[in-house]
Amino acid sequence: MKGDKKYIFLFLLPAAIMMTTFVYYPFFKSFYLSFFRTTGFFDKKYVGLDNYERLFSDGLLGAATLHTLEIMLYVIIFQVGLALVLAVMVDSIRWGKTFFRTVFFFPIVISGAAISLLFVLIYNFQFGLLNGALESLGFDKALWLSENSALKSVAIPTVWHYVGFYFILFLTAMSKIPSDFYEAAKLEGITGIKKTLYLTIPLILSDIKVVLTLAITGTLKVFDFVWILTRGQNQTEVLGTYMYKKALIDLNFGYGSTIAVYIVAFGVILSIVTNRLLKKEEITY
Template sequence: MLYKKKWPLLVFLVPGLLFMVIFLYIPFLENIKNSFYDMPAVVKMPGTEWRFLGFENYKRLFTDPDVRTALINSVKMMVLTVIFEVGIAFVLAVMVSQVKRLQQLFRTVYFFPVVISATAIGLLFKLFYNYNGGMLNQILEFFGGEPVNWLSPELAFIMVCIPTLWSYIGFYFVILLTGVSDIPDDVYEAASIDGCNRLMQVFYITFPMMKPVFFTSVTLAVTGALKVFDLPWVMVPNGAPQGTTHFLGTYMYQQTFGLNNYDYGSTLAVLIVLLGILVSRGVGFLTEDKEERTARKEKRLREKAQRKGAS
């Protein structure tokens, strides 16, 4: 046994477990209960009764057009995060791994947007997109073009996605660069001797040997897309224009704190959590190695046979 005495483990595990139970699991269970009631206020005041609604809030989810828009936008964001955030980060990681002297500089430069507040980035890009005097329109006018309403219903979603995706590329870049750096140089040297060029090495060596790191980044990116809130809310609050830029997080916030529909906001929060669980499990199943899946299945069968034999 690695640890003969178990009580030191409890000293470190129990506080963290209590913290999660008190501030995560209990509030989530309370949130599920709130979704079945008509909540006139966040806190139940003495002498007031909350009317039981049953599944009315959940039925409303299927008929609410804004929920449909927010869900579609969130799914689009999930796809874009995999293609652009993880994809660009992987390309940058492979390129920077070839640079030895300035590697730390590139790490700092690419990771820098991650440490900037999303609120600050949102305000910055909102100034860029401003119709009157915004940087993009100033450039267009300088070259003789006409100003463009960058946050119009047709362009708003794309314009919101650009800074959202850009701000987190550095996060996945650092993760993937660490995975690339862990691959021994001897493997590349042997491949070069056998006539394998740089591009072939990426497909036949780099990607296969860092699949776990790559798929972990994909899982984080997809589940993170469901929680997008602060940057879009700063740039286009309340899903402006005309609710076309709502994500699940922004719509939940608007219903809860903007319109004081606390019960419906709780229902939306439950939806986001359930989708996060389903998406993470789905991505994990799709990205899991077939050999690992087969080995785990065989292990379960052996354990089941041992239990039958013991009984």
């Protein structure tokens, strides 16, 4: 057993080094810099809690938080919801599961930047796909990235990008449910939507918790879609773009690091709240 533990440690060591280098060290470095006023070069000055005082009086940060929460709402309803519906539909068919797995998962292998550039062309006012379709139907062109509609337009590729990932997670969870459960439910006359509501969903509740946590925390990292489509202007400023502007455009690394700490803390709080709201005795099989 002692020899086995040694090998386990050796296998875990590379992952531990990677996590320390690319996750824990940057976070603690950001936490350290949040107590300084610095441009990232040689002008570091200790300012105590000044950055945090500024944080809680920053109206732009509040607006960015609200915009992030709005996108989070779209993600929970449409991204996770659509993934669950697609998984239920595909799980109910006998043939073609591999085809649908591939088709629905495909967007996740494309980079967010590439998808953003694709939607830049789709939303283009002069020759975009959407306005071309509207003109062919006899309607006037629309400004898809206007101040009133930009955030919703940004949310569409954000939602579409990860639907396939959560679809695979749900479908994998459903494939582990014993067929005996469904056969017994069929004998009791539980079919269709009732089977989904009273059998499938309760049995994959733990997986739903995981997906919701991933979706919520993933929304806090949204950057590429917003930046490429709108540069985070007006009504599309989110936490990721605001942190980027403060740290790398305004060269205020101290305040940018403070925003980074805020994003991490906000994500942890949301994860805890999500788990508490979904706290329920899970069904095992």
